Amino acid sequence: MNQYDLVVVGSGPAGRRAAIQAAKLEKKVLVIEKGSRVGGVSVHTGTIPSKTLRETALNLTGWRERGFYGRAYRVKQEISAEDLRRRLLITLDHEVDVLEHQFSRNRVSQLRGAAHFIDAHTLEVQKEDGEILRVTANAILLAVGTRPFRPGHIPFDGDCIIDSDEILEIKQVPRSMIVIGAGVIGIEYATIFSALDTAVTVVEPRDTMLDFIDKEIVEDFSYQLRDRNVKLIFGQTVEKVDKDAAGKCHVTLKNGRVLIAEMVLFAAGRVGAVDALKLEACGLEADNRGRLKVNPDTFQTAVPHIYAAGDVVGFPSLASTSMEQGRIAARHAVGALTTEPPQFFPYGIYAVPEISTCGLTEEEVQQRKIPYECGIAHFRETSRGHIMGLDSGLLKMIFSLKTRRLLGVHIVGEGATELVHIGQAVLNLKGTVEYFVENTFNYPTLAEAYKIAGLDAWNRMGELKVAKKATE
Incomplete structure (x- = not known):
């Protein structure tokens, strides 16, 4: 029964x-989940909660609506932590229900x-009621995810000095916040x-942030943040974090500067949740x-019948790519045919504004010494942008001059993760x-920015090449 x-x-x-x-391939499958509900970090503390928030x-x-009615416009004047949590709980319940139904x-x-x-x-599995069971398998997939990195010199208290899991349980919306770490999670919550x-x-x-994103997109994004008074301090490490008698948090930087805020969010990295697995017993x-290091094509670890997928294998640590990794690993594990994943996948950062990218950045194109041209469209150039009151956002495409093929698309602004x-x-x-x-693109839509950016690049690439192509 336990095989x-x-x-x-x-x-x-x-x-x-x-x-x-694996179940659709008519295999006998067991999922072990240490949490009280299925879904893992993605559903309960990561992807879904942060996007719902x-x-x-x-x-x-x-x-x-502030593009029309001004920065002072608000739908609800006083927004509490409970207001934020109410919608979150409804969403999480729905996600768990859908997942339970899929398993059933x-x-x-x-x-x-x-x-x-x-x-x-x-x-060996220790159940919630204390009972211990043993299960054996022809193949095992480790999809244990990650947990926030919590260094010893940060005095986390779950109240004012918190990590990215604890932020969903805050008692009130702070008037001021210091975010330590300008990675994807830190930037999402900061914005x-x-x-x-x-x-x-x-x-x-570091001296920069989001280094895997096209530099021009990051520059535009940084400008938008500074324009709304988000302070960005680069090149400084945190020496000490403490609280004063009034409950205010003090963050001391290496250069001696002291920052004061009501709340500190430490979001500088995550670590694989492998501590309790006793990996040494299986040779990992x-x-x-x-x-865990894996073969990028099959997601096998150093022990061939043990696979790993998702955030525990590192970059890109996306829910979307994790799903595909899991699917490929399962098919290989049960002996089914597998295909290589597409060369390009989209990367989405659900900040305010959104960033999404797919393909090569301009910096990567330069490193490969590919002759190229760019086309850019600002959302304010589209009629849909006017209708929505957008005064920011842009779409950038990079094309090869030799083959005229699209090499990369990079977007910052409203709806970027859909448009990409x-x-x-x-x-x-x-x-x-x-x-x-x-x-032809629907009009008026933000997708029309693709046409504008395409024409921009087409004009820059020169009439001579176009005329030559037409005569061939």
Whole structure:
């Protein structure tokens, strides 16, 4: 009864997609989840909660209408932490219900409890009620996700000095906040609370942020943040964090500067949640950030029948890519045919404003010494942008001068994470600038920015090349 074709540890995006894929291939599958409800970090403390919080903040503040009615405009004058949490709980309940139904419909067995290895094929699980079970499997997938990195010199108290998991449980919306770390999570929460009119300061030890994003997009994004009084401090490490008698948080930087705010959010990295797995019993070892090394094509670890997928394998650490990793791993684990993932996938940052990118950045194109040209469209150039009251946002496309193919698409602004998929499709289908010039886009839409940017690049690429192409 306790022998399975595939055992999946963790029910986040990678785990659930893997389990359902294997079950659809008529394999006997078990999902082990240590949390009280399925869904993992993605559903309960990560992807879904942060995006729900963002949408709630934008709705309650009337953020999207401020282009017409001014910065003082608000839908709800006093926004409490409970206002933010109410919609969050409704969303989470729905997500869990959908996932439970998917497991039930596909005959995926579930087990609540903490698992660890006994040997390379056997896991011991301590259930919530204390009962201990052992399960064996032909293949095992580790999709345990990550947890916030909590260094010893930061005095976390779960109230004023918190990590990115604890931010969902805050008792009130702070008037001021210091965010330590300008990675994706830190920037998302910094901009969400800025939209709630919290005075936000971001501290980052590196001299730049979001280095994997096209530099021109980051520059535009940084300008928008500074324009609404978000303080960005780069090149400074945090020496000390403490609280005074009045409950205010003090953050001392390496250069001696002291920052004061009502709340400190530490969001400088995450670590793989592998501590309790007893990896040594199966012959595996994680790196210093708890990540597991895998074959990028099959997601096999150093032990061939043990797979890992999702955030625990490191970059890109996206829910979308984790799902695909889990699906590929499951198919390989049960002996089904697998295909290579598409070359280009979209990266979405759900900040305010959104950023989304797919393909090569301008810096990467330069490093590869590819002759290129860019086309840019500002959202304010579109009629839809006028209708929505947008005065910011841009779409940038990069094309090869030699082949005229699209090399990368980069967007900052309202709806960026939705718009990027048009560029993604053209990228993976090896489309050229002519696609954007010759095709018709719905009017008025923000997607029309693709046509504007395409024409911009087409004009810059020169009439001579176009005329030559027409005669061939």
